[in-house]
Amino acid sequence: xxxxxxxxxxxxxxxxxxxxxxxxxxxxxxxxxxxxxxxxxxxxxxxxxxxxxxxxxxxxxxxxxxxxxxxxxxxxxxxxxxxxxxxxxxxxxxxxxxxxxxxxxxxxxxxxxxxxxxxxxxxxxxxxxxxxxxxxxxxxxxxxxxxxxxxxxxxxxxxxxxxxxxxxxxxxxxxxxxxxxxxxxxxxxxxxxxxxxxxxxxxxxxxxxxxxxxxxxxxxxxxxxxxxxxxxxxxxxxxxxxxxxxxxxxxxxxxxxxxxxxxxxxxxxxxxxxxxxxxxxxxxxxxxxxxxxxxxxxxxxxxxxxxxxxxxxxxxxxxxxxxxxxxxxxxxxxxxxxxxxxxxxxxxxxxxxxxxxxxxxxxxxxxxxxxxxxxxxxxxxxxxxxxxxxxxxxxxxxxxxxxxxxxxxxxxxxxxxxxxxxxxxxxxxxxxxxxxxxxxxxxxxxxxxxxxxxxxxxxxxxxxxxxxxxxxxxxxxxxxxxxxxxxxxxxxxxxxxxxxxxxxxxxxxxxxxxxxxxxxxxxxxxxxxxxxxxxxxxxxxxxxxxxxxxxxxxxxxxxxxxxxxxxxxxxxxxxxxxxxxxxxxxxxxxxxxxxxxxxxxxxxxxxxxxxxxxxxxxxxxxxxxxxxxxxxxxxxxxxxxxxxxxxxxxxxxxxxxxxxxxxxxxxxxxxxxxxxxxxxxxxxxxxxxxxxxxxxxxxxxxxxxxxxxxxxxxxxxxxxxxxxxxxxxxxxxxxxxxxxxxxxxxxxxxxxxxxxxxxxxxxxxxxxxxxxxxxxxxx
Numbered sequence: 001x002x003x004x005x006x007x008x009x010x011x012x013x014x015x016x017x018x019x020x021x022x023x024x025x026x027x028x029x030x031x032x033x034x035x036x037x038x039x040x041x042x043x044x045x046x047x048x049x050x051x052x053x054x055x056x057x058x059x060x061x062x063x064x065x066x067x068x069x070x071x072x073x074x075x076x077x078x079x080x081x082x083x084x085x086x087x088x089x090x091x092x093x094x095x096x097x098x099x100x101x102x103x104x105x106x107x108x109x110x111x112x113x114x115x116x117x118x119x120x121x122x123x124x125x126x127x128x129x130x131x132x133x134x135x136x137x138x139x140x141x142x143x144x145x146x147x148x149x150x151x152x153x154x155x156x157x158x159x160x161x162x163x164x165x166x167x168x169x170x171x172x173x174x175x176x177x178x179x180x181x182x183x184x185x186x187x188x189x190x191x192x193x194x195x196x197x198x199x200x201x202x203x204x205x206x207x208x209x210x211x212x213x214x215x216x217x218x219x220x221x222x223x224x225x226x227x228x229x230x231x232x233x234x235x236x237x238x239x240x241x242x243x244x245x246x247x248x249x250x251x252x253x254x255x256x257x258x259x260x261x262x263x264x265x266x267x268x269x270x271x272x273x274x275x276x277x278x279x280x281x282x283x284x285x286x287x288x289x290x291x292x293x294x295x296x297x298x299x300x301x302x303x304x305x306x307x308x309x310x311x312x313x314x315x316x317x318x319x320x321x322x323x324x325x326x327x328x329x330x331x332x333x334x335x336x337x338x339x340x341x342x343x344x345x346x347x348x349x350x351x352x353x354x355x356x357x358x359x360x361x362x363x364x365x366x367x368x369x370x371x372x373x374x375x376x377x378x379x380x381x382x383x384x385x386x387x388x389x390x391x392x393x394x395x396x397x398x399x400x401x402x403x404x405x406x407x408x409x410x411x412x413x414x415x416x417x418x419x420x421x422x423x424x425x426x427x428x429x430x431x432x433x434x435x436x437x438x439x440x441x442x443x444x445x446x447x448x449x450x451x452x453x454x455x456x457x458x459x460x461x462x463x464x465x466x467x468x469x470x471x472x473x474x475x476x477x478x479x480x481x482x483x484x485x486x487x488x489x490x491x492x493x494x495x496x497x498x499x500x501x502x503x504x505x506x507x508x509x510x511x512x513x514x515x516x517x518x519x520x521x522x523x524x525x526x527x528x529x530x531x532x533x534x535x536x537x538x539x540x541x542x543x544x545x546x547x548x549x550x551x552x553x554x555x556x557x558x559x560x561x562x563x564x565x566x567x568x569x570x571x572x573x574x575x576x577x578x579x580x581x582x583x584x585x586x587x588x589x590x591x592x593x594x595x596x597x598x599x600x601x602x603x604x605x606x607x608x609x610x611x612x613x614x615x616x617x618x619x620x621x622x623x624x625x626x627x628x629x630x631x632x633x634x635x636x637x638x639x640x641x642x643x644x645x646x647x648x649x650x651x652x653x654x655x656x657x658x659x660x661x662x663x664x665x666x667x668x669x670x671x672x673x674x675x676x677x678x679x680x681x682x683x684x685x686x687x688x689x690x691x692x693x694x695x696x697x698x699x700x701x702x703x704x705x706x707x708x709x710x711x712x713x714x715x716x717x718x719x720x721x722x723x724x725x726x727x728x729x730x731x732x733x734x735x736x737x738x739x740x741x742x743x744x745x746x747x748x749x750x751x752x753x754x755x756x757x758x759x760x761x762x763x764x765x766x767x768x769x770x771x772x773x774x775x776x777x778x779x
Contacts, residue, residue, distance in 0.1 A: 008049050009102050015042050016095045023088055030079035039087070040069045046094060057112060058097055064116040065090045086119040147241075150202055157195045158487040162506050164191050165484050202242070206284045206293070207235030209244045213255060213282060220259045227266055227277040228259060234284035239291050243385060246365050247293070250358040254295045254381050255282070257355070262299030262379055272376065274298065290367075290409065296380035302373040304330030310339055323746050331371050332471075335359045363519045366392060366407045366502060368466070384409075392488055394515065396481040396507060397463065400451035403513050405486055405505055410518045412464040412472060414480055417457070423549055423565070424462075433462060433474045436566075440464065441473040441527040445516075448500070448525050453478055465518040473527055475518075488515055500524055548693055550660070552629040552653065553612070556600050562653065563623070563661040565631055569615040573608040579624075585670075588622045596670040598646075599624040614663065616701060621670050623661075634660070638689070648692075664700045679705045680720040680775040682768075685730065691723065695742075695758070699723075702768040709733075720775040721768070726755050738771045740764075 026035040043065040050059035065087055071077040093108075093115055100107040164187070171184055210232050221228040239247075263269075263278030270276060281296045304327060311317040311333050317325075325333075333339060337356040362369050367385035386392055386409060393408040415422050415435065423434040424442060431442030442462070446453040453460065455478050462474040484507075491504040491514065499520040507513045549565040578589045579597060586597040588611065595613075598621055612623040638649030638660060648662035682699050684691045686709035696706050704721070722732045723740045732739045741755035748755065756763045 005053060005101070008053065009098055012046060012049075012094070012098050013102075015045075016091065016098070023084060023091065026079060026084070036069065036073060036079075040066065040073060043069065043090075057107065058094060061090050061094055061097075061112055061115065064119055068119045083119065086115065089115050089118065145201070150198075153198050154202060157191075157198050160191050161195060161485055161487055164188055165507070169482075199240070200238075202240050203238040204241045204244055205235060206237045206239055206244070206291070209239075209248060209251065210235055210282060210284075212252075216252065216255060217259065217280060220256060224260060225265060226259065226263055228263060229277050229279050231279065231281045232283070233281070237284040237286055237291060239284075239385075243291075243365065246361065247383065247385060250361050250369075250383065251282075251293065251295070253355070253358050254383075255280070258295060258297040258299070258379070262297040262301070264300055268300075290384050290386060293383040293385070294380060295383075296378060298378040301375040301377055301379050302331055302334060302371070303375050304333075304373075307331070307333040307339065311336065314339060329471075331373055334371060335369070363517065364502065366409060368409075392486055393483060394486040394505070395463070395483055396513065397445070397461075397475075397477040398479040398481065399445045399449070399477045400453060402449075402451065403481070403507055403511070404445070405513050405515045406463065406465070406475075406518070407502070407515065408483065410465050412466050415462050415464070415474075417460050417462060417476075422462070424457075431476075434566075435464070435474075441522075441525075442476055443473055443521055443525040443527055444476045445521070446476075446478075448521055465521075471522075473522055475521065486515065498524075548634055549631055550634045551612070551631050552658065553610075553625040554627045554629065556604055556624055556626050558626070559659060560629075560653075560656060561647075561659045561661055562632075562634060562651070563612065563614070564663060567614050567616065567663050569613045569620065571628060572611045572613060574611055575607065576603050576605070576609060579603050579609070588624075590622060593620075595620055595622045597622045597624060598666055598670050614666065616663070616667055616697075619667060621666060623666070638692070664696065664706065667700075668705075679703055680772050681705050681707065682721045682723065682771075683707060683709060683719040684723045685709055685725060685728075688725065690758075691725075695723070695764075698761070698764060699768060702765065703772060704768070721771040738767075738774065740767050740771075 022035050022038055026032055026039065029035070043062045047059055047062035047066055050056070050062060068077070068083060068087065072079055072083070077083065093110070093112065097107050167184065168188070171181065213232065214230055217228050217230045220226075258280055259278075263280065264272065264274075266276040269278065279298045281294070284291060284293045286292075308317065308322045308325065308330055312319065312322055316333075316336055316339065335355050335358075339355075359369050362383055362385065365385060367383060370382040370384070371379065372382075373379035386407075394405045395408055395411060396403055396405050398404075417424050417433075425432055425434070431444070432439050433442050444453070453476075457476070460476045460478060461480050462476055463480070464472055464474050466472045486505040488503040488505050491501055495501055495504070495514070500517055501514045501520070502517040503515045505513050505515055550562040551565050551568055552560065552562050554560055572590065574588065574590065579586060579600075580589075581587075581603075586600060586603075587594050588597045589595075590611070590613070599612075604624070610625045610628055612625055612628075614621045614623055632653055634651055634653070638651050640649045641647050644662070644665060646662060646665055648660045648665075650657050651660055652658070680703070682704040684696065684699070684706060699706050719737055721738050721740055723742065724730055724732050726741050726743050742758040743749070743753070743755040744758060746757050746760075756767065758764075
């Protein structure tokens with residue numbers, strides 16, 4: 001409303017500036033119909049606007065002038081001195097009231113009835129006009145500018161930003177005095193301020209985007225026979241006017257879907273125990289350099305299983321792919337072309353055309369679309385869009401000697417392929433990177449663009465990119481350059497038609513650089529963004545040869561050992577002065593923290609000591625070594641030790657015996673936490689490599705003590721949880737407590753199958769949590 005009043009004030013002030021001369025000229029030529037019509041339109045417009053904004057004083061003045069001018073137009077009255085003076089006096093009074101509104105001041109308390117009466121009687125006109133003439137007009141606090149001028153200003157600032165980027169690069173390459181850098185920083189700050197100010201001039205409140213929604217909701221509710229209550233919030237959030245226009249159609253489509261698909265008819269809502277009136281919430285808020293627009297309803301929600309069924313019927317998925325879809329990926333099927341949840345085609349929807357276009361339009365402007373739904377409770381769509389399209393933060397990368405830009409909003413992190421904790425391998429014929437236990441597809445930018453990388457694959461950098469639906473993949477590039485503010489402009493139609501690019505910009509040297517479209521690259525590479533498929537592919541390979549990466553090293557005593565590579569957070573070299581003994585144990589100071597130190601029984605006498613920093617996700621332990629040798633893949637054939645301890649078992653690596661460190665034992669004895677005796681006990685099958693390698697770390701991270709069947713014969717009656725592999729046909733021992741049955745297939749084998757898929761992490765954690773809580777209650 002404030003914006004509308006501001007426009008009313010600006011428009012009225014503009015018309016007042018030219019109207020005084022028109023009235024005087026009309027007095028000299030009373031038969032000039034064009035001037036009479038112009039004056040009449042002004043007072044008529046003011047009267048209409050005043051009725052809309054509920055401004056009775058302005059409405060009364062403009063209505064009196066309109067009546068007098070209408071009599072002149074109809075020939076009932078002549079434009080004499082009394083009439084012209086009366087109209088001038090009313091116009092002056094309207095100007096005074098407008099200026100008071102603009103300055104947020106109290107309006108003048110003069111009696112308007114004298115001015116209105118003067119139009120008919122002609123009395124006291126001279127005095128009235130004289131009083132109005134001596135009042136000085138307050139300086140205008142706002143002006144109206146054309147859109148073309150604003151665009152020219154923004155283009156000029158964009159050129160300034162490009163020039164600043166180029167100058168910054170040249171200054172980095174040159175050896176110049178500090179004073180020059182300081183002067184450049186001041187210039188750069190000034191450019192940033194000017195850019196911010198001009199960007200603000202292009203901003204509009206989101207309420208202009210929301211203004212059409214109430215009428216749309218009313219009409220759609222009437223057409224569908226549904227009762228809908230609309231709740232709009234965040235209309236004061238500001239967004240680039242160009243962005244508002246590009247969001248308008250996607251937002252309209254989502255709102256239409258919410259009413260047609262989401263909110264149920266009144267009878268269905270009553271049966272579901274809901275209010276007959278459905279609730280539709282549309283809100284906007286700013287989060288950093290993004291605007292989040294949410295559309296949520298309390299309707300039936302999106303049924304992921306139904307979407308999978310439609311996708312199977314449309315041959316968009318194979319049964320095997322459908323079985324491996326995660327809940328998030330099931331919901332993201334709504335964005336597939338040709339897929340619809342409508343049971344019949346109507347004038348509103350049902351043709352499967354729309355949500356794929358919504359996603360494409362939002363991604364085209366550098367945004368993302370997220371969907372979250374609970375069946376029977378409703379659905380929420382979240383549009384994440386940048387504040388402006390013209391200048392965005394971005395990252396410049398290089399491949400094959402060519403530079404490309406990536407929107408910073410799509411970047412999660414950047415890692416090196418040879419960094420600790422990063423493993424790149426080939427799974428099902430495609431590149432996959434494992435990062436902190438999560439798997440992501442690898443897309444080689446050189447391969448997608450048809451060029452050749454200039455460095456070895458092992459030396460490349462991986463840029464982790466996030467796309468709509470929560471999927472992510474790693475983009476392999478040769479090098480990463482600076483973060484810069486990029487001036488984005490549309491590329492040629494032929495370039496945009498490839499689907500790989502979102503626009504073009506210029507680098508610091510003035511050379512054109514294409515802005516990559518993360519979603520388009522993934523589609524062109526044909527990668528799957530479903531982590532469930534990656535895990536299933538990894539599962540099939542592990543079944544053939546269950547191997548795990550380990551880090552080989554020699555201890556300070558000279559023994560060859562191996563430790564699971566994902567547990568190695570990083571490797572440091574420290575001086576002996578950082579190691580000290582306290583409380584009967586060794587500790588080390590790293591990054592202003594005191595960590596437990598394993599692997600040594602005295603302070604080594606050497607200049608630098610290699611330290612493995614091991615982590616379980618919560619605690620961290622330092623392990624002193626003599627030398628780090630290599631990383632290798634370790635098979636499942638471990639020879640167990642005679643009793644539990646620091647060594648999990650002995651394996652053969654290149655014909656040599658290597659001791660494998662038992663991480664659970666290390667963390668149980670060195671890391672802070674609950675005493676082992678206080679932890680719930682879990683019994684796993686004996687001599688099962690998968691249980692030891694994959695499941696045991698998960699159970700231990702949930703706070704359990706884990707023992708094998710043979711080791712725990714005496715402890716069996718006190719076991720809080722017993723794990724059984726149904727594939728082997730084994731049954732839990734008699735007298736066992738809660739039993740966790742695991743199967744290898746994703747789908748159950750019957751209605752009475754109470755087993756859990758062994759890679760269903762959420763279900764496993766739920767059972768572990770329930771058993772732990774039951775154990776604490778019994779204790």
